[in-house]
Amino acid sequence: MSETGHAEPTSFFRRYIFSTDHKVIGKQYLFLGMVMALLGGLMAYVMRWQLAWPGSQVPGAALLSEPAVVDGVVTPPFYNALVTMHGTIMVFFVAMPILLGAFGNYLVPLMIGARDMAFPRLNMLSFWILFTASSVMMISFFVPGGAAAGGWTAYPPLSARPLLSGVNWGMNLWILGLALEFSAFLLGGVNLLTTVVTMRAPGMTMWRLPMMVWMQLTAAIIFMLSVGPTIAGAILLLLDRVVGTGFFVPQQGGDPLLWQHLFWFFGHPEVYVILLPGIGVLAEVLPAFSRKPIFAYKMILYSIFVAGVLSFLVWAHHMFVSGMNPTLVMPFSVATILISVPFTIVIFALIATLWGGSIQLPTAMLYALGTLTMFIIGGITGIFNGSAPVDIYIHDTYFVVAHFHYTLFPTVLLGGLAGFYFWFPKMFGRMLNETLGKIHFWLTLISFNAVFLPMFALGIGGHVRRIYDPSTYDLLKPLHGITTFVTIATVCLLLSQIPFLINIVVSLTRGERAAANPWRANTLEWSTASPPPHENFVGDPVVMRGPYEYSVPGADQDWLPQMQDADTATTR
Amino acid sequence: MAKWFPHNVSTFGGDIDSLFWLIFWVGLAWFVLAEGLILYFVIRYRRGKSQKAAYITGVPWRQSAWILVPAAVVLVLDLAVDAMGAHAFEAVKGESPQPDVRLRLTGEQFGWNITYPGPDGVFDTPDDLVMLYEMHVPVNKTVAIALGSKDVIHSFFVPALRLKQDALPGREIPVWFKATEPGDYEILCAELCGFGHTKMRGMLTVHTDESYAQWVRENWEQ
Numbered sequence: 001m002s003e004t005g006h007a008e009p010t011s012f013f014r015r016y017i018f019s020t021d022h023k024v025i026g027k028q029y030l031f032l033g034m035v036m037a038l039l040g041g042l043m044a045y046v047m048r049w050q051l052a053w054p055g056s057q058v059p060g061a062a063l064l065s066e067p068a069v070v071d072g073v074v075t076p077p078f079y080n081a082l083v084t085m086h087g088t089i090m091v092f093f094v095a096m097p098i099l100l101g102a103f104g105n106y107l108v109p110l111m112i113g114a115r116d117m118a119f120p121r122l123n124m125l126s127f128w129i130l131f132t133a134s135s136v137m138m139i140s141f142f143v144p145g146g147a148a149a150g151g152w153t154a155y156p157p158l159s160a161r162p163l164l165s166g167v168n169w170g171m172n173l174w175i176l177g178l179a180l181e182f183s184a185f186l187l188g189g190v191n192l193l194t195t196v197v198t199m200r201a202p203g204m205t206m207w208r209l210p211m212m213v214w215m216q217l218t219a220a221i222i223f224m225l226s227v228g229p230t231i232a233g234a235i236l237l238l239l240d241r242v243v244g245t246g247f248f249v250p251q252q253g254g255d256p257l258l259w260q261h262l263f264w265f266f267g268h269p270e271v272y273v274i275l276l277p278g279i280g281v282l283a284e285v286l287p288a289f290s291r292k293p294i295f296a297y298k299m300i301l302y303s304i305f306v307a308g309v310l311s312f313l314v315w316a317h318h319m320f321v322s323g324m325n326p327t328l329v330m331p332f333s334v335a336t337i338l339i340s341v342p343f344t345i346v347i348f349a350l351i352a353t354l355w356g357g358s359i360q361l362p363t364a365m366l367y368a369l370g371t372l373t374m375f376i377i378g379g380i381t382g383i384f385n386g387s388a389p390v391d392i393y394i395h396d397t398y399f400v401v402a403h404f405h406y407t408l409f410p411t412v413l414l415g416g417l418a419g420f421y422f423w424f425p426k427m428f429g430r431m432l433n434e435t436l437g438k439i440h441f442w443l444t445l446i447s448f449n450a451v452f453l454p455m456f457a458l459g460i461g462g463h464v465r466r467i468y469d470p471s472t473y474d475l476l477k478p479l480h481g482i483t484t485f486v487t488i489a490t491v492c493l494l495l496s497q498i499p500f501l502i503n504i505v506v507s508l509t510r511g512e513r514a515a516a517n518p519w520r521a522n523t524l525e526w527s528t529a530s531p532p533p534h535e536n537f538v539g540d541p542v543v544m545r546g547p548y549e550y551s552v553p554g555a556d557q558d559w560l561p562q563m564q565d566a567d568t569a570t571t572r
Numbered sequence: 573m574a575k576w577f578p579h580n581v582s583t584f585g586g587d588i589d590s591l592f593w594l595i596f597w598v599g600l601a602w603f604v605l606a607e608g609l610i611l612y613f614v615i616r617y618r619r620g621k622s623q624k625a626a627y628i629t630g631v632p633w634r635q636s637a638w639i640l641v642p643a644a645v646v647l648v649l650d651l652a653v654d655a656m657g658a659h660a661f662e663a664v665k666g667e668s669p670q671p672d673v674r675l676r677l678t679g680e681q682f683g684w685n686i687t688y689p690g691p692d693g694v695f696d697t698p699d700d701l702v703m704l705y706e707m708h709v710p711v712n713k714t715v716a717i718a719l720g721s722k723d724v725i726h727s728f729f730v731p732a733l734r735l736k737q738d739a740l741p742g743r744e745i746p747v748w749f750k751a752t753e754p755g756d757y758e759i760l761c762a763e764l765c766g767f768g769h770t771k772m773r774g775m776l777t778v779h780t781d782e783s784y785a786q787w788v789r790e791n792w793e794q
Contacts, residue, residue, distance in 0.1 A: 077767045297630070
């Protein structure tokens with residue numbers, strides 16, 4: 001394999017900016033995702049301020065200019081833009097870049113024993129398309145009329161006619177930005193699929209793949225199969241806006257519900273695209289710190305495949321009160337609730353991985369356990385939404401907001417951070433500070449719950465989503481204390497990230513040098529130096545066994561690396 | 573927790589609430605089981621001198637039963653929730669009972685237009701009455717609403733009725749309810765409909781028979 005390699009580039013630009021090295025590209029995705037997470041978080045802060053103290057000046061609003069804020073107060077159009085862009089950015093420009101872009105690119109070639117992705121230049125192109133997409137999204141705030149303001153779901157006719165939302169070019173740029181994002185991840189998906197199928201090291205059979213690789217592979221396939229209809233829908237929406245067609249405009253014979261079907265056909269599987277890499281992180285971190293094989297490896301995978309297939313048959317549960325044919329509702333409700341069956345298997349298998357282990361609790365493990373415990377809440381509360389009659393009441397209320405934040409926040413941020421703390425030594429060659437890490441974990445976990453748990457109560461109380469001023473409603477006045485509490489907790493959640501940023505800076509400059517395998521883990525990436533050299537491995541890796549051979553009876557040590565010969569393992 | 577629910581005043585709201593509580597208690601049981609196991613395992617199997625990990629792969633059926641049995645139980649519970657749900661959903665969104673009162677409700681940016689057919693009981697005649705934001709109905713009578721929208725998607729939401737239905741332009745969607753207690757109940761728009769979304773506050777007034785008759789007299793007979 002080594003003869004296909006390229007010499008390590010020497011110029012700064014080829015090495016760090018326009019690099020074709022999957023490790024550099026993975027880090028680029030990571031930084032981009034983190035910057036966008038910060039921006040998305042600040043948008044949440046501005047929204048929450050307006051909700052808790054409607055019509056008051058937002059501290060820090062001096063950084064924003066008119067017409068977004070007037071005298072420091074957020075205007076309704078800007079509020080709607082924040083609602084829209086917070087969702088868009090967190091899903092497409094934080095979750096996907098970090099979980100698929102960063103972890104997928106950085107880890108998959110290392111974990112399968114490859115020297116790079118199958119198409120390194122395509123890989124570079126994917127990242128730069130995504131970078132352009134992110135820029136387009138952020139620039140859209142500064143065009144006349146501001147950024148898209150029709151919700152991240154962009155339901156027409158509101159999104160189809162500039163007059164109805166007051167947003168003209170912002171919405172067009174939103175469509176353009178998403179189209180670019182989809183292209184980036186379609187190219188990335190093809191690349192990942194090809195890499196996993198064709199570039200595995202000798203001995204790395206499919207059933208020896210680390211769970212993370214399986215999850216990335218499944219996520220890429222789900223994404224590629226589901227995104228088509230939404231791309232078509234986005235083109236129709238753009239035509240409606242720019243050319244004046246009426247695909248979604250009833251006055252011209254169009255149908256607004258068509259968009260909802262096209263959007264959610266992708267929109268729901270997208271949740272699994274994000275979720276699966278998060279489960280992949282858990283499946284690597286939990287065994288390593290329990291010193292145990294993952295419980296029922298194949299059963300987890302079969303369950304994930306079943307859930308992946310089911311995820312294509314449930315999209316209309318977002319549309320129970322949309323006016324679609326009511327006879328379609330119950331089949332979608334049944335299919336939705338059925339997803340709990342494969343996920344029960346996955347969750348209990350992850351829990352059973354702890355059973356009889358020898359459990360250590362470094363920050364990475366704390367984050368993994370945090371992901372697992374919090375995701376369970378997200379999963380269970382999904383049943384309420386999946387049950388069509390209950391959904392009549394809680395649809396489009398804060399109950400839904402709480403529910404999907406309990407699924408996505410653990411997956412993306414807690415799971416992402418578990419991965420970050422776990423693989424940081426590999427990526428940067430230094431250990432993160434554990435004390436700062438644990439402070440960061442507990443502050444984040446507590447403030448996360450303080451933000452989102454009360455939202456269930458708000459939703460039950462009838463607090464609808466995306467309203468600018470809850471004080472309009474008598475119904476919501478008794479709940480205003482909760483709303484204020486949530487806002488204060490949001491500020492705490494944002495401030496809780498300061499120890500994290502300090503940790504990164506301190507550890508990158510002064511952190512302890514990482515050994516090749518600080519966690520004594522089995523997968524291939526730990527068999528090479530931290531950080532790995534150009535082209536990843538010094539020799540050609542040969543895989544001897546599955547990825548989770550921890551605490552094998554009769555072995556001298558409690559781990560058996562995938563690459564190591566059993567003979568050398570026992571004689572050492 | 574129950575105190576956060578607005579007081580239910582519709583005939584079908586009780587079914588929705590009891591389904592909510594069924595899912596809540598079943599969900600809570602699973603929550604306690606799953607989180608309890610995690611907590612127990614982390615404490616019990618914390619690494620120590622004597623704590624060596626066991627080699628448990630979960631592959632033999634005897635072991636994988638630990639995850640398959642819970643999944644089977646979940647499947648049964650799912651079907652129970654579905655069976656109850658089908659009934660409750662049909663009650664709300666299925667065929668309306670014979671209506672006593674007919675209204676037309678049309679959302680627009682940013683308000684609700686409520687059209688009453690007037691004394692002749694027929695829409696689109698000169699005696700129609702159109703009110704902005706105010707919906708007046710009698711108590712314990714079946715109210716049938718033809719829901720529509722002039723521009724974008726709105727969503728008719730009355731928390732006290734546990735009723736929500738999107739209003740689509742170009743379509744008339746039938747909605748019905750029967751309110752069981754007189755009083756004033758807020759109407760919200762649940763679907764983002766533009767920069768005035770928050771202002772779409774309507775008011776449903778459920779009258780006693782006498783006050784409804786009086787309201788009709790004062791407003792319809794002009």
